[in-house]
Amino acid sequence: xxxxxRNAVFQGAYWLTSIFxxxxxxxxxxxxxxxxxxxxxxxxxxxxxxxxxxIAGIKTIVRGKDKLPKGPCIIAAKHQxxxxxxxxxxxxxxxxxxxxDHLEKLPLLGxxxxxxxxxxxxxxxxxxxxxxxxxxxxxxxxxxNRRILIYPEGHLSPVGERHRYRKxxxxxxxxxxxxxxxxxxxxxxxWPEQSWRLTPGEAVVEFLDPIEPGLEKAPFxxxxxxxxETRSLELLANExxxxxxxxxxxxPIKSTPL
Numbered sequence: 001x002x003x004x005x006r007n008a009v010f011q012g013a014y015w016l017t018s019i020f021x022x023x024x025x026x027x028x029x030x031x032x033x034x035x036x037x038x039x040x041x042x043x044x045x046x047x048x049x050x051x052x053x054x055i056a057g058i059k060t061i062v063r064g065k066d067k068l069p070k071g072p073c074i075i076a077a078k079h080q081x082x083x084x085x086x087x088x089x090x091x092x093x094x095x096x097x098x099x100x101d102h103l104e105k106l107p108l109l110g111x112x113x114x115x116x117x118x119x120x121x122x123x124x125x126x127x128x129x130x131x132x133x134x135x136x137x138x139x140x141x142x143x144x145n146r147r148i149l150i151y152p153e154g155h156l157s158p159v160g161e162r163h164r165y166r167k168x169x170x171x172x173x174x175x176x177x178x179x180x181x182x183x184x185x186x187x188x189x190x191w192p193e194q195s196w197r198l199t200p201g202e203a204v205v206e207f208l209d210p211i212e213p214g215l216e217k218a219p220f221x222x223x224x225x226x227x228x229e230t231r232s233l234e235l236l237a238n239e240x241x242x243x244x245x246x247x248x249x250x251x252p253i254k255s256t257p258l
Contacts (some may be wrong), residue, residue, distance in 0.1 A: 003197075010055045011196055017047055022108055029115050037115050038094050045090040052083065057200025058190045060087050064207035067181065072145050073210065074173050074180040076224055078232045079151035080159055080188025087187065087205055088149055096141045097149040098172075117141065119148065121168070138175050148172065152224065159188040160236060165225045170217045179210035182224055184231035186239050204235050 021044040028037040052058045068075075075095075077084065089095060098119045113120065119137040141148055150172060153163040173180045187203040208227050211220065 006056065006200075007196055007198055010051060010198060013051045013055055014048065017044070017051065021047075022112070025112050026108070029111050034115055034117060035094075037112070041089060041116065042093055045086045048083075048086045049090045052086075052191075052198075056191075056198040058083075058187075058198060059202045060187070061202060061204050062087070062091060062206075063204060065091065067207050067209060068147070069179050069181075069210055071178070072142060072176065073147050073178050074169070074176060075147055075149045075183060075207075076152050076169055076180050076228065077149065077183035077205075078185050078228050079153055079156050080185060080193065080232075081156070081191040082194045083187055083191040084151075084185065084205075085149075088183075092147065094144075094146055095149055096146045098151075098168075100154075117144070117146070138172060142176060148176070152228075156193045157188075159186075159192060160233065162225075162229055165221060167217065167221065169224065170220050173211075173213070173215075173220060174217075177213050179212050180220075180224065181210045182208040182227040182231075184208060184228055184235055186232065186235035189236060189239055202239065204239075206231060206235065 021040065025037060025040055028040055031037070049060060052060065075088070077088065085097070096117055096119055098121060099113065100121055117140065119141065138148075150169055152165045152169040154166050155163065157163050169180070183205065185203070185205045187205065189199065190201055190203045191198050208231060211223060211227075215223070
């Protein structure tokens with residue numbers, strides 16, 4: 001019963017906060033500079049992280065942020081939870097990110113995304129969309145010395161599973177001529193995909209060692225997927241092991257197949 005009440009309160013806080021910040025962002029769209037909007041987004045995501053911690057009971061631990069290169073880079077992250085983007089944007093003031101054009105079609109959200117400088121990809125555009133992204137969107141982000149967040153799988157994955165890594169991340173890595181930083185996570189254990197049922201406990205978002213520029217497509221894709229998936233599974237197994245130890249302190253720690 002308490003869990004149901006906790007989740008209901010969090011959902012109320014989530015939607016009220018989102019509506020408040022969404023409406024509050026409208027006047028900022030009229031300001032020529034995008035900086036006020038980015039500060040507003042930072043405030044929004046940190047407020048949401050506060051609700052995650054003190055209502056939903058999810059304590060998010062961010063590791064390895066010191067591994068990020070100074071200046072622009074590609075941040076390639078595992079995507080298990082609707083909260084992934086919230087946590088990531090709470091860590092950076094000015095972060096570009098890649099998203100599909102389905103979000104751009106929403107009137108309010110579309111305007112906010114364009115003002116934020118999001119890199120919007122035509123989901124049906126194929127090679128033409130990729131060429132446009134490289135020629136236009138990346139150059140704008142590079143001119144502003146911005147880091148770019150991308151989810152290489154293209155959509156949410158259930159905990160312990162993976163989707164095919166899309167090659168668009170390599171084309172960005174090659175065109176941007178900078179390091180790509182893999183990011184592993186187990187947040188999906190606490191906030192699975194788009195579920196409204198959140199589970200209290202610790203969640204980890206971990207920045208891994210950068211992949212320096214210059215790799216060819218095949219070795220880059222292999223290394224990126226291996227590092228993200230291997231570490232994400234380790235984080236999942238570690239957290240499952242902790243839960244088992246709490247429920248049965250005499251049980252040995254073991255890796256649970258996921």
